Amino acid sequence: MLRRRIIPFLLIDKNSDCIKTTNFSERKYIGDILNNIRIFNEKNVDEIVVLDIDASLNEYEPKLDLIKNIASICRMPVTYGGGVKDLKMSKKIISSGVEKISLNSAIISNFDLIKEISQEIGSQSLSVSINFKKIDGKYYLVENNGKKIQKNIIDFILEIQKYGAGEIVFNSYNDDGNMSGYDLNFLDNILNYVSVPSVIVGGCSDYEDIKKLFFKYKNIAAGCSSIFIFKGKLKAVLISYPSERERLNISEN
Amino acid sequence: MIGIINYGLGNINAFYEIYKENGIKLKIIDNYKDLKNNYNKIILPGVGSFDKAITLLKSKLFFEEILNFSQNKNNKILGICVGMQILGSTSDEGELSGFSFINNNFDKLKSKLIPHIGWNNVLIKKNHYLFENIEDNSLFYFLHSYCLSEFQKQYIVAETSYEQNFISVFEKENITGVQFHPEKSHTQGQKLLLNFYKS
Numbered sequence: 001m002l003r004r005r006i007i008p009f010l011l012i013d014k015n016s017d018c019i020k021t022t023n024f025s026e027r028k029y030i031g032d033i034l035n036n037i038r039i040f041n042e043k044n045v046d047e048i049v050v051l052d053i054d055a056s057l058n059e060y061e062p063k064l065d066l067i068k069n070i071a072s073i074c075r076m077p078v079t080y081g082g083g084v085k086d087l088k089m090s091k092k093i094i095s096s097g098v099e100k101i102s103l104n105s106a107i108i109s110n111f112d113l114i115k116e117i118s119q120e121i122g123s124q125s126l127s128v129s130i131n132f133k134k135i136d137g138k139y140y141l142v143e144n145n146g147k148k149i150q151k152n153i154i155d156f157i158l159e160i161q162k163y164g165a166g167e168i169v170f171n172s173y174n175d176d177g178n179m180s181g182y183d184l185n186f187l188d189n190i191l192n193y194v195s196v197p198s199v200i201v202g203g204c205s206d207y208e209d210i211k212k213l214f215f216k217y218k219n220i221a222a223g224c225s226s227i228f229i230f231k232g233k234l235k236a237v238l239i240s241y242p243s244e245r246e247r248l249n250i251s252e253n
Numbered sequence: 254m255i256g257i258i259n260y261g262l263g264n265i266n267a268f269y270e271i272y273k274e275n276g277i278k279l280k281i282i283d284n285y286k287d288l289k290n291n292y293n294k295i296i297l298p299g300v301g302s303f304d305k306a307i308t309l310l311k312s313k314l315f316f317e318e319i320l321n322f323s324q325n326k327n328n329k330i331l332g333i334c335v336g337m338q339i340l341g342s343t344s345d346e347g348e349l350s351g352f353s354f355i356n357n358n359f360d361k362l363k364s365k366l367i368p369h370i371g372w373n374n375v376l377i378k379k380n381h382y383l384f385e386n387i388e389d390n391s392l393f394y395f396l397h398s399y400c401l402s403e404f405q406k407q408y409i410v411a412e413t414s415y416e417q418n419f420i421s422v423f424e425k426e427n428i429t430g431v432q433f434h435p436e437k438s439h440t441q442g443q444k445l446l447l448n449f450y451k452s
Contacts, residue, residue, distance in 0.1 A: 002415060003372040003392060044439050046372060047394070072266035077394055077437045094300055097264040099396055099437065122302040122335070122346075124368035124396045166368045166398070197370045219366055 004214050004251055005046045005221035006242065008228045009201050010036060012082075014054035016066055020229055021053070022177030024131075024144055030229050030237045037070055040228075043241040047077040049102065049169075049223070051129075055083025056107055057144065062089060064096050071097030079127055090117045094125060102169065105130045105156065106143045111163045118164025123196075128165040130156065132186060133173035139186055146173050157193050168198045169223065175203030179226050182213050191217060199223045207242060211250045255294040255450055256280040256287075258319070260309045263298025263336065267436040271443050277450055285314040288321075293328050294449065295319070298436070299335030303359070303399070304347035306339050316352075323354060329427050330354075331449050337423075337430030338399060346399050354428040355408070359399040364416035368398040373413050375421050375433065381410045382452045383422065383429070383445050391441045393421075393433035400432060 010033065013019050018033040030036070033050070040048055050070060055062055062083045071078055080093055081102025093101050101121070103114065105128065118126045132153060133142040141149040141156060157168065170190075172183050180203045187200060201223025204210060210222045231238040242250060255272070259265050259281050272279040282288055282295070297319070299306055310316045322328050332340045339351040344359040362369055372392040377384050400419035411422035413432070421432045429449075435442035 001374060002369070005371050068266060071264060072270050074267070075271075075437065075439050075443070077396065077434065095261060097266045099264070099300055099434070119302065120305060121300070122305075122398070124370065124398055125300055167370060195366065197366050197368065221371070 003046070005199070006210060006247070006250075007047050007049055007199060007201075007221055007223045008040055008045055008241065009049045009051065009223050009225045011225075012050060012052050012066075014058055014060070016063065020177060020225055024146060024173055024176055026177070028235070033066070034069060034073065036239060038073060039239040040241065041073065041075055043239075045076055045241050047079065047099075048074065049079040049081070051080075051102065052082030053144065056085075056104070062093055064092060067093060067096040067098060081127075081129060086113070087116045087120060090121060094121050100125045100127045100167065102127045102129050104128075104144070105141055106149065108160070111159050114160055114163040114165055118166065123164045123166035126165055127167040127169055128160045129169040129171055131171050131173055134183070134186070139189065142173055154190060154193050157190060161195055166196055168194060168196060170198065170200045172200070172202030177226055178203060179205035181205060181209050182222075184213070184216060187217060187220065191220070197221065201225070207246060207250050211252075214251060254280060254290070254292050255296070256282040256292045257296040257298060258310075258315055259283045260306075260313050260315055262301040262306055262309060263333070264300065264436055265298065268296060268298065268446065271436060271446055272450065275443075275447055277447075285318040288315070288318045292322070294452075295322065295328075295330055296449075297330060297332040297336035297339070299333060299337075299339070300396075301335050302346055303335060303338055303344040303351070304349045306335050307347070307349045307351060310339075320352065323352075323427065326427050329429065329449070329452065332428075332430040333436070334397060334432060334434055337401075337432055340428055340430050341401065344399055355404070355423070355425050357401055357404060360402045362398055362400055362415065362417065362419070369395050369400075369415045371395060373415060373433075375411045375413055377411050378409050381422075381424065383410065383431075383448050385444075385448050387441050387444050387448075393435065393438040393442060395421075395433045397432060401430075
């Protein structure tokens with residue numbers, strides 16, 4: 001049986017430092033990226049997502065040497081995102097040794113790019129990340145700074161699937177870093193339209209949140225960052241991940 | 254000597270590091286001519302699409318050389334993910350022909366959610382050196398949309414279920430294919446790669 005995926009999300013900035021954001025801003029430094037990945041590696045995590053959140057903003061190209069280093073120390077699959085704007089770069093990143101690349105909804109202005117990339121590297125290696133924000137009870141696609149994008153989320157989901165996205169990551173602006181629980185109401189609205197594997201990230205505060213998510217929806221994976229990075233009210237940096245026994249409890253219905 | 258074909262697809266470094274940690278030198282084969290040296294085992298990795306893999310192997314002149322290599326039945330080939338699929342003759346994914354070491358088509362998965370992404374159980378169907386010291390039903394990492402859905406029983410090494418059963422490992426003579434990614438499957442994946450080296 002396919003195991004429910006629990007996926008740490010790690011962010012890096014322009015200095016290649018590992019950071020954690022709240023509401024896509026307010027950065028907190030959480031250590032050396034390679035070091036953090038080594039620790040996750042030892043904990044046998046399902047897979048890992050690494051996003052360079054400055055690349056598109058500051059218009060630099062993905063750091064291929066860093067990506068190669070990450071890929072070669074990982075004994076689990078890696079998804080890389082940040083600054084991927086064309087087919088050529090997608091191919092370079094896959095050749096660096098990661099399994100999936102992530103494209104962000106904020107930079108997708110033409111769906112042909114999705115088609116091009118998926119035909120070349122295969123849908124299974126193309127993940128599309130959707131930033132969503134709740135404003136007055138309604139959900140909107142947003143840019144990385146939280147600004148609305150004039151596209152309907154459901155139409156967007158249907159389009160990217162049609163053009164070859166192999167996975168969708170739903171990234172909650174409101175819940176990012178707030179440990180306020182997953183936005184299950186959002187999933188109620190959209191999951192009927194999703195026909196590829198998907199992940200929700202933003203808001204997870206403890207294993208109970210993952211358990212609730214898994215219980216309610218049979219297919220979606222759990223993305224987490226704060227709970228695997230911080231410990232205690234003061235948010236001291238401490239890397240953690242559920243043990244085999246804890247996982248059994250999480251997946252128990 | 255063991256080598257890995259570097260044709261532009263797949264995580265060469267992860268394989269290299271795994272073998273290195275275990276004191277084994279995995280040669281990275283960048284040029285088809287190098288395959289004429291004394292290799293007796295090669296790994297054909299792959300992350301990508303069927304036609305893309307074949308096109309790259311042909312443009313780098315690896316294709317013919319790998320066919321030659323396979324003629325010697327003491328030589329072993331291990332294909333991984335799309336590297337397994339191109340061992341077959343065709344795929345629903347592409348229009349080109351594969352190596353045809355096995356005369357099979359790779360079919361699109363019939364499951365509701367495609368691709369098949371994540372950790373799934375590998376059910377061992379017969380004793381095999383690749384699974385020495387690996388428990389039956391262990392989890393390995395899968396990332397694919399096409400699969401080998403049928404094969405003669407004697408060639409099936411392991412199966413996996415994702416709403417449908419498919420063959421996750423096969424071996425026919427000196428040709429072996431695994432659908433999952435051992436290089437990304439933690440300890441059990443490393444064991445499998447070492448078992449291939451020791452075989």
